[in-house]
Amino acid sequence: MKGDAIVPYFEKNIEKRIILIAEKTNDDITEAMVELARKTSGFFSFIRINCYDEPENSFFCSSIKSKLPSLLLLNKFGLPWMKRLENSVSLISTDSYDELVNEIKIEFKSKVESMTRETFQYLTFNTMNNENKIPVIYFFKEGEVDIVLELLSTDEELSSALKFFGFADPDPNQIREMGVQALPQMVLLGKDPNNPAK
Numbered sequence: 001m002k003g004d005a006i007v008p009y010f011e012k013n014i015e016k017r018i019i020l021i022a023e024k025t026n027d028d029i030t031e032a033m034v035e036l037a038r039k040t041s042g043f044f045s046f047i048r049i050n051c052y053d054e055p056e057n058s059f060f061c062s063s064i065k066s067k068l069p070s071l072l073l074l075n076k077f078g079l080p081w082m083k084r085l086e087n088s089v090s091l092i093s094t095d096s097y098d099e100l101v102n103e104i105k106i107e108f109k110s111k112v113e114s115m116t117r118e119t120f121q122y123l124t125f126n127t128m129n130n131e132n133k134i135p136v137i138y139f140f141k142e143g144e145v146d147i148v149l150e151l152l153s154t155d156e157e158l159s160s161a162l163k164f165f166g167f168a169d170p171d172p173n174q175i176r177e178m179g180v181q182a183l184p185q186m187v188l189l190g191k192d193p194n195n196p197a198k
Contacts, residue, residue, distance in 0.1 A: 001047050003056030010081035013045060018074040020088070021048045022061060028069035032097040036104075043151045066090045075107060101147050110150035112138070115165040117174070123165065128191055133163040139170050140184035149186065162188075 001009060021033065029048075037046045051061035051068055063085050064070055072088040079087065089107055093099030115123055115137060127135045138149045145166035153164040170183075178187055 001049055002054060006049065006057070006060050007081055009047065010084065014079070015077050016045045017043065018084075019044045019046050019091075020070075020072040020074060021046070022051050022064050022068055022070040022072065023048060024052050024068040026052075030094050032093070032095055032100050033071065035097045036100050039146075039148060040104075040151060043148070043155075069094075073104065073107060104147070105150065108151055108154045110145070111153040111159060112145050112150055112164045112166050115167040117171050120167070120170075120174070124189055127163045128189070131163065133161060135165060135189045136162050137165045137167050137187050137189065138184065139167050139175055139180055139187065141169060146184065 019036075021029065023029070037044075049057055049060060051057060051064070061068070063082060064072070065086070066072070071091040071094050072085070073091055074084045074088045076084055076087040089103075091100060091103050093103055113123070124135045124137075127133050136149070136152075138145055140146075149164055149166070152158055152162075170180075175185075175187075178189075180187060
């Protein structure tokens with residue numbers, strides 16, 4: 001992004017979560033950053049600003065307080081571009097995807113709840129019938145819940161209608177009934193129109 005396009009972009013996207021890459025050289029984009037963009041594009045908007053050989057960007061680059069190159073998370077909404085920069089969070093671990101994800105998790109507190117074979121029936125019934133929300137269940141074998149689900153769970157608009165769960169090591173027969181053939185997989189459950197109480 002260049003010069004006179006920068007400020008209009010921020011004005012147009014004043015309510016969007018932005019990750020800004022301010023480059024010092026042409027080689028500042030790491031594999032970890034590319035993977036983060038691939039996984040989370042849509043939740044975040046990613047933009048690149050050349051701060052090394054495009055003078056028309058100098059007004060913007062000089063406003064960045066952290067040392068270049070910088071990877072900045074702009075998650076404060078409704079502010080002018082300068083204030084968004086001032087309130088941005090500098091992401092440090094640009095060479096490690098896992099560490100980058102951990103830094104983002106500090107800023108976005110996951111609302112994904114744990115689900116087990118024993119609690120599956122109760123939690124899905126309670127979510128649909130008592131909370132009037134749709135259960136979104138991420139089935140996986142081991143490890144952690146996918147960052148995408150964790151980020152989605154922090155969205156207030158989505159959380160008003162959906163409730164997010166992580167279900168590790170589910171019963172193969174149980175998930176086969178829901179059409180899950182391989183893990184990991186995300187499933188949304190709805191009420192049976194022929195039997196709404198179930």
